[in-house]
Amino acid sequence: MNIATGPMSPDVAGLDLDSWSKGLFIGGEWLEGHGPHRIPVVDPSSEAVLTHVANADLSDAAAAVDAAAAAAPAWAATAPRKRSEILRRCFELMTERAEMLAKLISLENGKALRDARGEVAYAAEFFRWNAEEAVRIVGEFGMAPAGANRILVDYQPIGVCVLITPWNFPAAMATRKIAPALAAGCTMVLKPATETPLTAYALAALYKEAGVPDGVVNVITTSTPGPVTAAMLADPRVRKLSFTGSTGVGRTLLAEASKTVLSCSMELGGNAPLIVFDDADLDTALDGAMVAKMRNAGEACTAANRLYVQSGIYDRFVAGLTARMEALVVGAGTGAGTECGPMITAKAVAKIDELVQDAVGRGAKVLCGGNKPAGPGFFYPPTVLTDVPPDAAMAHEEIFGPVAPITRFETEDEVVARANDTEYGLAAYVFTKDIGRGLKVSRRIEAGMVALNRGLVSDPAAPFGGMKQSGLGREGGSHGVLEFTEPQYVAVTL
Ligand code: NAD
Numbered sequence: 001m002n003i004a005t006g007p008m009s010p011d012v013a014g015l016d017l018d019s020w021s022k023g024l025f026i027g028g029e030w031l032e033g034h035g036p037h038r039i040p041v042v043d044p045s046s047e048a049v050l051t052h053v054a055n056a057d058l059s060d061a062a063a064a065v066d067a068a069a070a071a072a073p074a075w076a077a078t079a080p081r082k083r084s085e086i087l088r089r090c091f092e093l094m095t096e097r098a099e100m101l102a103k104l105i106s107l108e109n110g111k112a113l114r115d116a117r118g119e120v121a122y123a124a125e126f127f128r129w130n131a132e133e134a135v136r137i138v139g140e141f142g143m144a145p146a147g148a149n150r151i152l153v154d155y156q157p158i159g160v161c162v163l164i165t166p167w168n169f170p171a172a173m174a175t176r177k178i179a180p181a182l183a184a185g186c187t188m189v190l191k192p193a194t195e196t197p198l199t200a201y202a203l204a205a206l207y208k209e210a211g212v213p214d215g216v217v218n219v220i221t222t223s224t225p226g227p228v229t230a231a232m233l234a235d236p237r238v239r240k241l242s243f244t245g246s247t248g249v250g251r252t253l254l255a256e257a258s259k260t261v262l263s264c265s266m267e268l269g270g271n272a273p274l275i276v277f278d279d280a281d282l283d284t285a286l287d288g289a290m291v292a293k294m295r296n297a298g299e300a301c302t303a304a305n306r307l308y309v310q311s312g313i314y315d316r317f318v319a320g321l322t323a324r325m326e327a328l329v330v331g332a333g334t335g336a337g338t339e340c341g342p343m344i345t346a347k348a349v350a351k352i353d354e355l356v357q358d359a360v361g362r363g364a365k366v367l368c369g370g371n372k373p374a375g376p377g378f379f380y381p382p383t384v385l386t387d388v389p390p391d392a393a394m395a396h397e398e399i400f401g402p403v404a405p406i407t408r409f410e411t412e413d414e415v416v417a418r419a420n421d422t423e424y425g426l427a428a429y430v431f432t433k434d435i436g437r438g439l440k441v442s443r444r445i446e447a448g449m450v451a452l453n454r455g456l457v458s459d460p461a462a463p464f465g466g467m468k469q470s471g472l473g474r475e476g477g478s479h480g481v482l483e484f485t486e487p488q489y490v491a492v493t494l
Contacts, residue, residue: 002329015104017051020201024054024221027067028214033060039194039223044110044342044378045332053197056220061189061228062235064218068160068187069237071215076157076185078213084134087182089210091127094120094175094203101202105170106333108196110342110378113334115296123171125460126179126476133481134183150492155485157185158263159239162232164225164253166245167344168299168400170196171203173244173267176464176475178207178217184484186240189218189232193245195344197221230256239263240484244301246398247424247469265473265483267301267465269398270426273419274304275441277412278312280431284453285313286320289404291455292429294328294382297340298402299348301470302427302449302457305399307406308415314408318386321404322367325382328402332377340402342378349378352401359385359392359405369403396422412437416444425467427457448474 021041023030035055043050056064075083094101102116109116140153161181165173174190181188192200204219222228232238233256241257243250244267257264274292276285292304309317333341343349353372360366369383380401388395388405395405409415419428428447432438435452442450448466451457458464463474473483 002327012050012107015100015107017198020104020198020205021051021053024056024060024064025201025204025217025219026060026064027070027218028208031060031063033057033220033222035060035223037223039197039221041108041198042195043107044344045334047376047378050108051198053194053201053221056222056228057224058228058231060220061222061232064189064220065160065232065235065237067215067218068189071213072160072187075187075213075216078185080135080137083183083185084131086211087127087131087134087179090179090207090212091124091131093206093210094124094127097206098124101171101199103334104202105196105199106341108198109167109170110333110344111296111299112338112341114339115341116333118295119169119172122458122460123169123175126172126175129460129476130179130183130481133180133478137184137481137485144491148493150494152490152492154488154490155184155482156488158484158486159186160237161186161188161240161242161484162229162238163188163190164229164241164243164245165190165192165200167193167195168296168301170199174200174203176460176480177242177244180475180481181242181484182212182216183481186484187216189220191220191222191225191229194221194223229253233257233262234260236260241265242483243267250471265475266471267475268426268469268471269424270301270303270466270470271305271396271398271422271424272302272427272429272447273445274307274429275415275419275431276307276309276313276317277430277432277434277437278310279433280313280453281433282313282316282320285317285431286324288429288431288451288453288455289321290324292451293404294325294340294402295456297343299344299400301398303400304404304429306395306418307404308409308418309406310415311408311410318367318384318406321406322384325384325402325404326368328382330379330381340382343380343401344378346378348400349380352380352399352403355394355397355399356383356385356403359388359394362389362392364388364392364405390418390421412441416441420446423469426470427451429455
């Protein structure tokens with residue numbers, strides 16, 4: 001493992017952490033939470049406590065919903081052009097402060113600064129895209145087939161939304177929900193992951209500066225997400241849940257949401273296959289595999305979880321990927337030259353190691369990495385495994401770390417069957433110079449998103465989301481904003 005020379009203790013120089021840990025953001029004000037203790041925020045690179053944030057209890061959650069409900073009529077009545085201009089200002093402010101935000105993300109999440117910079121650009125783009133969408137939410141008007149009346153369809157804001165986000169993209173997973181919700185005319189309560197709350201609070205201050213009215217976006221952190229979320233979902237004023245996180249928590253929330261028949265958009269876990277056919281360009285496939293596997297050090301729902309490589313190119317691909325994985329520089333997220341930062345928690349490292357040891361116990365070969373280093377910091381080395389049998393746990397579960405299990409295949413039918421042998425259906429990657437075959441295979445794979453001859457699929461202008469147990473609904477593109485609307489149909493006799 002190549003260790004970076006960067007700092008292994010928190011380097012907060014230039015970041016005013018106190019300004020983003022002042023309290024819960026409710027009704028445009030910073031309020032102390034009533035939870036039993038403040039929540040520590042830990043630097044995964046050093047294990048040092050960076051600061052503490054407020055802890056919301058049920059009364060704080062109710063106050064946040066009160067604020068969102070009070071702000072709802074005025075925001076829904078705000079002209080789309082005005083909403084669009086505020087969204088555009090959010091984009092501009094995020095872009096102006098990109099370096100500061102990237103450093104903050106890198107500090108609390110641990111991801112390499114270069115990944116954090118990419119995330120800020122991606123996250124800001126949701127504001128630019130939805131600034132353009134806000135003025136293009138058009139209805140429909142036409143003659144009913146029977147000729148007796150006209151059909152008028154109007155897309156109205158769905159109302160107060162509860163947004164729940166994970167720690168792996170602290171900025172982008174929030175803006176992918178907040179920007180379309182604002183464009184549609186909705187108000188909201190965001191509950192970010194407690195591992196990475198500072199980015200959410202830094203952005204909350206930025207929205208206020210950009211002109212988002214008080215109460216339209218509220219942000220609360222809590223050490224008891226189960227009861228706090230359940231209380232908000234049970235509130236009849238809440239009309240929408242938009243969740244990004246694990247499939248397990250998603251199932252629990254769907255059950256909660258069923259009690260009030262809430263509209264749900266769910267962005268859940270993945271188990272992406274990456275398929276390399278014999279005729280693929282080797283460098284394109286290796287470049288793509290490194291991005292698909294190692295963006296965010298493998299902590300991405302879209303991360304390539306299973307790599308299937310056809311016999312004719314197998315040896316060259318395995319040698320090339322192992323060389324690239326071994327060469328990666330591992331270190332503190334904010335460290336100069338770091339390419340692979342730490343994992344989010346000690347628990348995450350233990351889970352990755354358990355999956356690797358399970359595969360090795362079943363006959364997998366370790367070509368590089370494969371063992372947990374001593375601390376401090378929650379590090380796991382870039383790891384390549386071959387001969388991972390289909391019954392290994394990692395063939396069915398998200399690895400969520402820098403581990404690439406490579407399996408040889410012979411035929412297209414065989415690899416399609418293997419790719420689809422999972423309850424997940426989020427992303428997939430296909431490498432072949434034969435575009436006809438690439439498109440045909442893409443269609444046979446049960447995944448909401450397929451990257452053909454590339455390792456990156458996410459794009460604010462495209463519908464992001466999963467099939468099967470990877471989710472419900474889509475974020476981004478023209479689909480994203482519609483998730484925050486309710487179509488109302490009026491039958492009109494002229
Ligand atoms: P997680 O499900 O543990 O937590 C996600 C969020 O849910 C956090 O804010 C957490 O505090 C909250 N939460 C946890 N238990 C809850 C409960 N009982 N009630 C209400 N809220 C609760 O997921 P994570 O570990 O933060 O993130 C990793 C997971 O997210 C992976 O499975 C990954 O694939 C998935 N993910 C999916 C997408 C996507 O777009 N499909 C994007 C990023 C991450």
